[in-house]
Amino acid sequence: MTSLEVGVSSAPANAGERALLRRIYEVLxxxxxxxxxxxxxxxxxxxxxxxxxxxxxxxxxxxxxAIRRGHDSVWPYYRDMALGLALGVSPFEMYLGSLGRAAxxxxxSRQLTMHLSSPRLRIGSVSSEIAAHLPHAVGAAYASxxxxxxxxxxxxxxxxxxxxxxTHESMNLAGIHKLPVVFFCENNALAISVPLALQMPIQSxxxxxxxxxxxxxxxxxxxxxxxFRATRQAVERARSGDGPTIIDARVPRITSHSSQDDDAYRxxxxxxxxxxxxxxxxxxxxxxxxxxxxxxxxxxMQRAAHARAMAESDRALAMPEAEPGxxxxxxxxxxxxxxxxxxxxAGGIGPGxxxxxxx
Amino acid sequence: MSVERNASNVPAEGITLLQAxxxxxxxxxxxxxxxxxxxxxxxxxxxxxxxxVGLQADFGPLRVLDTPISEDVxxxxxxxxxxxxxxxxxxxQFADYIFPALDQIVSQAAxxxxxxxxxxGVPVVFRAPFGAGVRGGVYHSQSVEAFFCHTPGLKVVxxxxxxxxxxxxxxxxxxxxxxxxxxxxxxxxxxxEIVPPGEVIxxxxxxxxxxxxxxxxxxxxVGVHHAREAADLLAAEGISVEILDLRTLAPLDHAAxxxxxxxxxxxxxxxxxxxxxxxxxxxxxxxAEELFMExxxxxxxxxxxxxxxxxxxxxxxxxxxxxxKVVEAARRLAAF
Numbered sequence: 001m002t003s004l005e006v007g008v009s010s011a012p013a014n015a016g017e018r019a020l021l022r023r024i025y026e027v028l029x030x031x032x033x034x035x036x037x038x039x040x041x042x043x044x045x046x047x048x049x050x051x052x053x054x055x056x057x058x059x060x061x062x063x064x065x066a067i068r069r070g071h072d073s074v075w076p077y078y079r080d081m082a083l084g085l086a087l088g089v090s091p092f093e094m095y096l097g098s099l100g101r102a103a104x105x106x107x108x109s110r111q112l113t114m115h116l117s118s119p120r121l122r123i124g125s126v127s128s129e130i131a132a133h134l135p136h137a138v139g140a141a142y143a144s145x146x147x148x149x150x151x152x153x154x155x156x157x158x159x160x161x162x163x164x165x166x167t168h169e170s171m172n173l174a175g176i177h178k179l180p181v182v183f184f185c186e187n188n189a190l191a192i193s194v195p196l197a198l199q200m201p202i203q204s205x206x207x208x209x210x211x212x213x214x215x216x217x218x219x220x221x222x223x224x225x226x227x228f229r230a231t232r233q234a235v236e237r238a239r240s241g242d243g244p245t246i247i248d249a250r251v252p253r254i255t256s257h258s259s260q261d262d263d264a265y266r267x268x269x270x271x272x273x274x275x276x277x278x279x280x281x282x283x284x285x286x287x288x289x290x291x292x293x294x295x296x297x298x299x300x301m302q303r304a305a306h307a308r309a310m311a312e313s314d315r316a317l318a319m320p321e322a323e324p325g326x327x328x329x330x331x332x333x334x335x336x337x338x339x340x341x342x343x344x345x346a347g348g349i350g351p352g353x354x355x356x357x358x359x
Numbered sequence: 360m361s362v363e364r365n366a367s368n369v370p371a372e373g374i375t376l377l378q379a380x381x382x383x384x385x386x387x388x389x390x391x392x393x394x395x396x397x398x399x400x401x402x403x404x405x406x407x408x409x410x411x412v413g414l415q416a417d418f419g420p421l422r423v424l425d426t427p428i429s430e431d432v433x434x435x436x437x438x439x440x441x442x443x444x445x446x447x448x449x450x451x452q453f454a455d456y457i458f459p460a461l462d463q464i465v466s467q468a469a470x471x472x473x474x475x476x477x478x479x480g481v482p483v484v485f486r487a488p489f490g491a492g493v494r495g496g497v498y499h500s501q502s503v504e505a506f507f508c509h510t511p512g513l514k515v516v517x518x519x520x521x522x523x524x525x526x527x528x529x530x531x532x533x534x535x536x537x538x539x540x541x542x543x544x545x546x547x548x549x550x551x552e553i554v555p556p557g558e559v560i561x562x563x564x565x566x567x568x569x570x571x572x573x574x575x576x577x578x579x580x581v582g583v584h585h586a587r588e589a590a591d592l593l594a595a596e597g598i599s600v601e602i603l604d605l606r607t608l609a610p611l612d613h614a615a616x617x618x619x620x621x622x623x624x625x626x627x628x629x630x631x632x633x634x635x636x637x638x639x640x641x642x643x644x645x646x647a648e649e650l651f652m653e654x655x656x657x658x659x660x661x662x663x664x665x666x667x668x669x670x671x672x673x674x675x676x677x678x679x680x681x682x683x684k685v686v687e688a689a690r691r692l693a694a695f
Contacts, residue, residue, distance in 0.1 A: 073443060108476040117475040124442060125475040132467055135435020142436055143443040146395055146421055153439075165459075169432035176427065330477040331512050333535035338476035 009286050010225035016359035017225060020065060022292045024224045025283050026301060027061045027353050031082040032280065033305035034091045037313050038098065038113075042259045046317070047098040051114045055254035056186045057082035058279035059221035060156070063184055063249070065357075066231035067154055070349030073122040075137040075155040078114050079186065080126075083156060087121050088352035091309055095316035102322040105341035108330075109322050120345050122151075131157060131164035134183070138170045141179035141244075152238045154182045154231075160191030162205050171246070175212035178243030182234045185246065186221065188253035188274075193265040204248040214244045221249030222279035224286075232359070252277040373553035376518065376546045379525035380410045380486075382554075384448065387532045388418045391446060394532060397424040398433055398450030398486075407452055408488055408547060434460035437483045438468050438537075446482050446532060454489035454503045454541060461506070468537040469512030483538075484531045490543040490581055490631060491663070491679050496670035502580075502632030502663070507539045508609045508641070514538045514562055515609040519583035521552040523606055526560030534562060543581045543631075550584065563607045565615035571601035573693050574625035574656075576685070577616060577642055579605040582629040588682035589689060598693045608638055613645060620646055624655035625692050631679055634662035656695035661688045 012018040035052035042050040053060055056079055064086030067074070076083055084094065089106075096104035098113035106117045107125070117125035124136050137155035144151045161167055162185060174181050185205045189196035196203070209216020215237075219230045227249055234245035252274035256263035263271065287293035329335045344350075374382065387394045396411060396418075402425035405412030415423035426433050430451060437447035451457045457464070468481045491500040507515050516531055516538055518524035524542065531538040568583055569590060576586040583604045590600035603619045605612065620626050626646050628639040639660040646658055664678040 136439030139436035139439025
């Protein structure tokens with residue numbers, strides 16, 4: 001693994017950024033609590049497959065906070081659990097999918113865990129296919145241009161996706177037409193086991209930007225404010241008609257690739273290096289330094305996060321499993337709506353963790 | 360004997376299949392601002408076959424988008440745009456070049472509604488000229504329809520006449536699910552038909568092209584024209600042929616297949632695509648499974664040989680069906 005630089009984090013410039021930083025931390029604590037519960041359910045054999053975002057989470061939350069939620073379209077990949085939380089997807093919804101429950105509004109638990117899909121939040125359906133969603137994001141950006149609205153499309157993907165032909169074709173088309181799309185690469189320098197040096201002859205995907213006629217920005221993905229500012233700038237640039245941007249956010253992958261991966265290909269030093277770049281203690285120190293967190297406060301915040309994760313996973317466990325009789329429903333148009341999806345859609349975009357924070 | 364010199368039952372006036380495609384696209388672009396067209400050479404050039412001629416002038420370079428040679432993103436961007444409210448028509452210059460987009464069509468478009476429990480539909484038409492007999496060689500001649508018929512979630516339409524081409528393309532654009540729309544190149548300019556204005560022909564319904572008593576030719580695409588020629592020749596021998604034009608290959612019109620088989624009790628399935636694992640295999644299996652007791656003879660398939668398509672005419676003619684091959688097979692079936 002190419003080692004991350006340990007850099008100085010960006011300091012909040014105003015009250016809005018201070019509130020934002022604190023809220024990012026709250027979502028991060030929730031994400032860690034939700035994921036711990038996921039891994040536990042996996043070890044118990046209750047959830048057969050688990051994918052979480054530890055190490056990527058600050059970059060996901062901070063970039064998610066930078067878009068207009070429910071207005072801009074979101075094209076995530078399967079590691080984007082914390083992004084989902086930042087956009088207002090509930091842990092309950094996530095547990096339903098992983099536990100094979102019929103009420104899962106994202107895929108009816110037809111897909112593997114964390115394959116989010118939410119029309120009300122304009123989250124495009126995640127697939128397991130690497131980079132297959134980048135053309136969709138470009139198509140969504142093209143739709144914005146045809147319809148004359150000011151929606152931006154943002155695609156999140158890993159460094160592994162950067163080697164797919166679809167990524168080249170997508171960036172090329174977006175660059176040609178200055179489409180309102182942002183390519184956000186969560187670069188953990190590992191495509192499962194293949195290190196960055198065997199994936200591309202460059203250090204950052206941002207280096208490709210000029211070749212596609214767009215800016216490329218490298219950012220420390222463990223620096224919450226740096227990620228937020230870079231993403232906000234790229235999104236607003238796209239919204240104003242100036243075209244796409246590539247953001248390369250360097251992040252550590254702290255866990256194995258998935259619950260089915262033993263991570264044995266990494267040396268203990270490499271795993272320790274990833275752990276040493278955990279964005280959580282770094283963000284905690286920043287909050288303490290800027291007076292955004294009282295030393296005694298955190299215990300209560302963590303307790304609340306764990307209580308929510310436990311309550312929502314218990315609620316999901318109590319729901320009925322998927323039924324064989326529905327297997328072929330929704331192959332084509334015309335079937336009755338999925339009840340839980342219809343209920344969520346009827347409720348509009350619902351509350352999000354960054355509501356009311358103006359930056 | 361050649362199709363173009365003896366296209367029986369097809370009037371000399373009216374529009375060609377190619378013009379029917381252009382008219383359908385024009386009318387749908389004018390009717391619905393969400394309809395867009397994207398592909399290589401669809402704008403400035405108006406398509407290598409001129410199927411999109413004049414559309415960019417009328418609807419602008421954004422709605423009729425000339426793309427780079429990037430089939431994967433042509434298909435994928437059409438899918439993403441459809442998920443966000445557009446009704447794209449993605450053109451592949453030749454069906455032979457649809458394979459780089461196979462992933463997006465098969466693994467993305469086809470699965471989207473199912474995997475999002477109805478959350479996202481993909482109302483995209485993937486259009487492509489296809490077929491042999493034009494001396495196009497292996498990369499301008501392939502019949503690819505069977506690949507897509509094997510995939511749940513897709514609809515596959517192959518019109519054989521100008522009227523069907525126009526009415527079915529309009530239906531495909533208005534359909535809420537992904538539709539593969541294949542136009543046989545050999546049919547593009549060689550047949551004319553008067554097409555009633557504004558007609559939308561439902562997907563999934565076969566058309567009885569000709570009534571007969573002794574045997575049924577079940578076919579689609581250029582096969583319909585081979586069958587018409589063969590039927591004329593067989594009529595002179597006292598053999599009465601019924602022709603069923605499937606028009607839609609996915610979903611198949613099982614009721615129409617059953618009706619013609621129960622009437623004539625003899626089925627000949629004809630297509631240009633190569634035989635093995637083709638549409639004919641599926642149609643034959645359906646007849647064998649569901650209508651075995653209705654049959655008075657074996658199910659016969661006339662199809663392309665299992666071979667790639669050569670540029671030179673001698674080899675090409677040897678491996679694709681023609682009316683003479685149909686006549687020969689039909690004579691044997693009629694005599695059974």
